[in-house]
Amino acid sequence: MRGTELHLPRGATANARYAVDIGPGTAGWTHSSLRVVELAPGGSHAFTTGDSEWIVLPLEGGCTVQTEQDEFQLLGRDSVFADVTDFAYAPRDARVQIASGAGGRFALAGAKCERRLPARYGPAPEVPVEERGSGTCARRVRNFAAADAFACDRLIAVEVITPGGNWSSYPPHKHDEHRPGEESELEEIYYFEIDGPGGLGYQRVSPSREGGADVLAEVRSGDAVLVPDGWHGPSIAQPGHDMYYLNVMAGPGDSREWLIRFHPDHTTGGYR
16 A cells, blocks of 8 residues: 555544544554544543444543443543553443543544453553663653553554654564464554654555555654554654654454564564
8 A cells, every 4th residue: 555545644534523533444444443532621522432442541631531330530641751641441332421621632542342341440550661672772662551461352552652863663563464473463553743843753664565555654743654564663753852652453363462573674673
């Protein structure tokens, strides 16, 4: 697929309800979704989860998340660059309301799923934080909904902070084939924010098969890149401007696991 189909600049999927609205229909795949809702002070937003499970993740500000039987107070954070945040999990076949007294921006990371798990609260202190790579490939990974960190049926989601001038998602890697014990098939969304006015970054996705995904995108705050297949990486942060991205993944495999293969021509620099 061409890069113009896979790079979604800020506003490309916006509508009356969401600043970002990417679902299987938008992406042309089967499982992964991402929405971003912006609430004014005192604002609220209601939605039904349908056949998907969702995590409500504060990007900026705090909120209350309410389902039919549960209510969770999310303290949130000042920005994605400030720290980890608490979050809430909403199961499929539920009605959810998000309300914020001070207003804010909230990501909804979703995946089509089969099992209906209970609604739950994810405390910020329990989010595993990993310092990955070294030197100009050093970055911080917040594994809030990694496969081994928080129970979901299909959804896998993490946040990455890449310091200005550094590379992440490196070496290039892929997860577009089912190879038991070696590689899992996962669709992936990258959602970006860049620290500071005028900041930008670059995202590369190169084909792993004939006619596969091929992207070299200049990304700015609010942009997204779809990765239906292909070797993805590096993600490059402009010097002086830290880069944030939220990864949302899901796929058709029987087990929820993140198994990747590295590009054979790139063997150094850590991973992810």
